[in-house]
Amino acid sequence: MRRRSSFSSLVAATVAVVLCSLMTGCGDGTNRVSGKITFKGQPVPAGKVYFLPDGSKGNKGASGFADIKDGNYDTASGGRGAASGAIIIAIEGIDPSAPKKPDPSGEITATVLFPRWEVAVVLPNSASTKDIDVPPEAAKGPTPPKTGGIIP
Numbered sequence: 001m002r003r004r005s006s007f008s009s010l011v012a013a014t015v016a017v018v019l020c021s022l023m024t025g026c027g028d029g030t031n032r033v034s035g036k037i038t039f040k041g042q043p044v045p046a047g048k049v050y051f052l053p054d055g056s057k058g059n060k061g062a063s064g065f066a067d068i069k070d071g072n073y074d075t076a077s078g079g080r081g082a083a084s085g086a087i088i089i090a091i092e093g094i095d096p097s098a099p100k101k102p103d104p105s106g107e108i109t110a111t112v113l114f115p116r117w118e119v120a121v122v123l124p125n126s127a128s129t130k131d132i133d134v135p136p137e138a139a140k141g142p143t144p145p146k147t148g149g150i151i152p
Contacts, residue, residue, distance in 0.1 A: 030062050030081030032127040034074035037091060039113055039134040043071020044093040047113075049132075051075075051082030051089055054120060059085040068093070084125035090118045091134060114138040 033051060037044045051064035061083020066073040068091075075081045098111035117138040121130065 030064055030075075030083055031123065031125065032074070032076045033064065033066070033082045033123065033130055034072070034076070035129045035131045036071050037068055037073060037093070037132045037134065038071060039093055039138070040136050044068050044091070044113065044134070045070060046096045047091065047093040049073050049089060049091050051087050051123070053083050054086035054088050057086035059083065059087065061085060082123055084123050087121055087123050088118050089121055089130070089132065090116055091132065092116050093134065115141045 037047075037049065045068075047068040049066050049068055053059035053061045053063065062080075064075050064080045064082035066075045066077070066079030073079070093113035095111045095113050100108045100110070103109050114134060115138070117134050119132065123130070
């Protein structure tokens with residue numbers, strides 16, 4: 001009789017751990033993040049979104065990523081969950097409908113909608129939704145840092 005109650009307790013504990021992992025993320029200290037990404041009011045058709053711990057704010061968690069498909073992303077669909085806390089979200093948007101042209105080396109390259117664009121956010125220690133609107137200025141590329149009047 002004692003074995004049966006130990007077995008039941010083991011099964012219950014295992015189920016609790018699995019359910020907790022599914023509710024909070026991937027069980028590896030990361031959390032599921034999903035959402036929509038737009039650029040100039042339109043869904044970003046394809047690309048990648050990266051979740052990078054912001055080391056300047058003391059975050060040393062795991063990096064995460066997800067594919068962007070028709071303006072949507074989800075780290076649970078072929079990606080990797082993101083750490084909680086201060087994060088830099090880096091987005092790379094691609095136009096898959098643009099004509100593919102070989103570069104000088106003969107490789108075919110994709111047409112980007114905008115250079116890699118980044119935004120700082122704080123993610124909770126749980127699954128979350130984060131919609132992002134990449135501003136039109138992102139197409140111009142990164143803004144050089146201001147030197148504060150000092151000429152290097």
